[in-house]
Amino acid sequence: MAMLYALVARGSVVLAEFSATSTTANAIARQILEKIPGNNDTNASYSQDRYIFHVKRTDGLTVLCMADDTAGRRIPFAFLEDIHQRFVRTYGRAVLSAQAYAMNDEFSRVLGQQMEYYSNDPNADRINRLKGEMSQVFFLLLSFRCTNGFRLSPCFWFFMF
Numbered sequence: 001m002a003m004l005y006a007l008v009a010r011g012s013v014v015l016a017e018f019s020a021t022s023t024t025a026n027a028i029a030r031q032i033l034e035k036i037p038g039n040n041d042t043n044a045s046y047s048q049d050r051y052i053f054h055v056k057r058t059d060g061l062t063v064l065c066m067a068d069d070t071a072g073r074r075i076p077f078a079f080l081e082d083i084h085q086r087f088v089r090t091y092g093r094a095v096l097s098a099q100a101y102a103m104n105d106e107f108s109r110v111l112g113q114q115m116e117y118y119s120n121d122p123n124a125d126r127i128n129r130l131k132g133e134m135s136q137v138f139f140l141l142l143s144f145r146c147t148n149g150f151r152l153s154p155c156f157w158f159f160m161f
Contacts, residue, residue, distance in 0.1 A: 018111035
């Protein structure tokens with residue numbers, strides 16, 4: 001599993017978190033929350049052993065996940081963006097005054113489900129999914145050409161590769 005831990009926080013106040021395994025991720029995550037500079041929107045990654053902590057702060061709301069180092073950056077940051085949108089859509093302005101862990105009962109399940117999806121489902125990686133779809137289109141065009149005797153222009157080949 002690529003993603004093992006996630007949280008949503010306002011400043012250093014954790015509003016929801018989920019851990020797929022027993023680690024010290026929550027202690028490290030809190031240290032990271034304390035050290036994120038300023039209140040500016042930011043995307044950052046921090047390494048700890050073989051794990052990478054990816055952080056996205058937008059409009060005072062911080063979403064953090066811990067992934068193993070094989071996950072890269074694209075999928076964890078897509079996960080963080082998805083979680084941020086879901087959280088804001090679900091709770092709106094209530095996050096501005098919520099107590100610690102106020103949304104944990106409901107939203108920890110969402111964190112767990114989305115961690116599972118982004119860790120295991122190939123459709124979570126949009127770029128690879130689009131490459132696969134383009135390959136299918138290319139195959140269909142090529143088979144159409146072969147069966148109907150049409151010739152594809154050089155311009156088509158240029159845009160395909």
